[in-house]
Amino acid sequence: xxxxxxxxxxxxxxxxxxxxxxxxxxxxxxxxxxxxxxxxxxxxxxxxxxxxxxxxxxxxxxxxxxxxxxxxxxxxxxxxxxxxxxxxxxxxxxxxxxxxxxxxxxxxxxxxxxxxxxxxxxxxxxxxxxxxxxxxxxxxxxxxxxxxxxxxxxxxxxxxxxxxxxxxxxxxxxxxxxxxxxxxxxxxxxxxxxxxxxxxxxxxxxxxxxxxxxxxxxxxxxxxxxxxxxxxxxxxxxxxxxxxxxxxxxxxxxxxxxxxxxxxxxxxxxxxx
Numbered sequence: 112x113x114x115x116x117x118x119x120x121x122x123x124x125x126x127x128x129x130x131x132x133x134x135x136x137x138x139x140x141x142x143x144x145x146x147x148x149x150x151x152x153x154x155x156x157x158x159x160x161x162x163x164x165x166x167x168x169x170x171x172x173x174x175x176x177x178x179x180x181x182x183x184x185x186x187x188x189x190x191x192x193x194x195x196x197x198x199x200x201x202x203x204x205x206x207x208x209x210x211x212x213x214x215x216x217x218x219x220x221x222x223x224x225x226x227x228x229x230x231x232x233x234x235x236x237x238x239x240x241x242x243x244x245x246x247x248x249x250x251x252x253x254x255x256x257x258x259x260x261x262x263x264x265x266x267x268x269x270x271x272x273x274x275x276x277x278x279x280x281x282x283x284x285x286x287x288x289x290x291x292x293x294x295x296x297x298x299x300x301x302x303x304x305x306x307x308x309x310x311x312x313x314x315x316x317x318x319x320x321x322x323x324x325x326x327x328x329x330x331x332x333x334x335x336x337x338x339x340x341x342x343x344x345x346x347x348x349x350x351x352x353x354x355x356x357x358x359x360x361x362x363x364x365x366x367x368x369x370x371x372x373x374x375x376x377x378x379x380x381x382x383x384x
Contacts, residue, residue, distance in 0.1 A: 138211035142231055144179030148172075148342065148358035150367045150378045151236065151247025152284070155191060159242025167192030168285050168376035169245055172356055172369035174252070174343070181205055183215060188356050193287055193374040214239075225249075232361070250360035250367075252342055269342035272363030276383045277306045284370070284377030286321060290353075291374060297322030299377060303329070304384070311335050313346065355379070 151171045155161050173187025186200045203217035211227040221243075225236040234249040253268070279302075286299040303317030315332045318325065334348040342359040346368070355368045368379035 138207050138209055138213075138227060140181045140205070140207045141179045142207055142211065142227055143177035143183075143205065143213065146174055146176045146252045146341075147234060147249035148174050148252050148360035148367060149187075149234075149236065149247050149249035150369065150380065151238065151245050152376075152378055153238070153243065153245025156242050156244070159240065161191065161242070165191035165194060169243070170284060170369055170376045170378050171245075171247070172358060172367060172378070173198075174341075174358060175249060177205065183217075185217060188369055188371060190369065190371070190376045193285075193376060195369075195371040195373070250365060252358075252360050253362055269344075269359040269363065270338050271309070273307045273359060273366060274309045275363070277304050278366060278381035279304050279384050280317075280368075280379050280381035282317075282368075282377060282379040284375065286377065287374035289374055290372040291321065295321035295324050296374075299375075301379075305381060307336060311337060315348075 149172070151169075153169050155166050155169045157166060159166065169189070169191055171187050171189040173185060175183055175185045177183050181204050183203045183205050184200055185203065187198045189196055189198055201217045201219050201221075203215055203221075205213050205215035207213040207227070213225055213227065215223040215225065220240065222239045223236055224239050225234050227234055232251045232254055236247050236249055238245045282299075282301045284299055285297065287296045291299065299319065299321050301317045301319035303315060305313055305315040307313045312333065312335050315330075315334070317330050317332070319330070332348055332351060334346055336344050336346045336357070338344040344357045344359075346355040346357060348354070354371045356371055357366055357368045359366050364383050366381045368381070370377035370379075
């Protein structure tokens with residue numbers, strides 16, 4: 112027992128020192144060590160060399176796992192002009208500067224410039240791939256995780272932690288046919304609450320502004336969710352049939368979502384109330 116206490120104390124001290132390194136601008140590759148859940152929004156244009164149907168509003172959601180030694184693995188779902196694609200895991204490298212900024216390059220050619228903030232708990236990220244105008248925020252999924260922790264333990268924690276409280280959310284993006292029909296098709300935003308039950312169901316209340324048309328009364332919607340891998344899950348709405356991918360971050364204090372329905376480029380950020 113004493114040995115375990117000493118190990119936990121040492122791990123906590125090392126985590127505190129890592130946070131201090133970020134706050135005092137003494138960063139290195141070791142400052143990035145863990146799994147981050149992220150969302151990003153922006154646009155793709157002709158210079159991206161994507162085919163015309165994929166040029167336009169862009170959004171993505173996923174995880175980036177940094178190993179502390181300059182290597183990263185990114186897994187994501189991305190919506191290109193309303194067409195959602197599940198991207199396979201992509202390996203890459205990163206280099207952290209002493210001022211706590213860093214650059215990253217994936218094996219598929221995507222490049223990024225980012226800042227490490229909040230003691231390493233968050234990353235502000237700009238994609239620097241030509242023809243892509245997108246930025247986003249990545250949040251550490253479990254701030255107290257250690258290198259020797261069993262990943263399955265955190266997957267189980269994600270499944271239970273989101274059922275404890277109600278989340279308030281804010282959302283923004285675009286909606287177009289076939290999911291959103293005129294005259295509501297266009298810019299889309301919403302605010303509301305969502306709660307998850309241990310039995311795999313959820314309840315959501317929201318008011319939306321769809322192309323300037325405001326819901327006259329709050330929408331009360333229900334649906335089901337299922338975890339697919341680690342801290343990632345999928346949501347399906349009853350009746351309306353919407354679909355979202357979700358990722359748990361910040362130890363369950365926050366959840367981020369991406370709508371995956373055709374014609375939508377829509378990101379949701381939720382925080383425990």
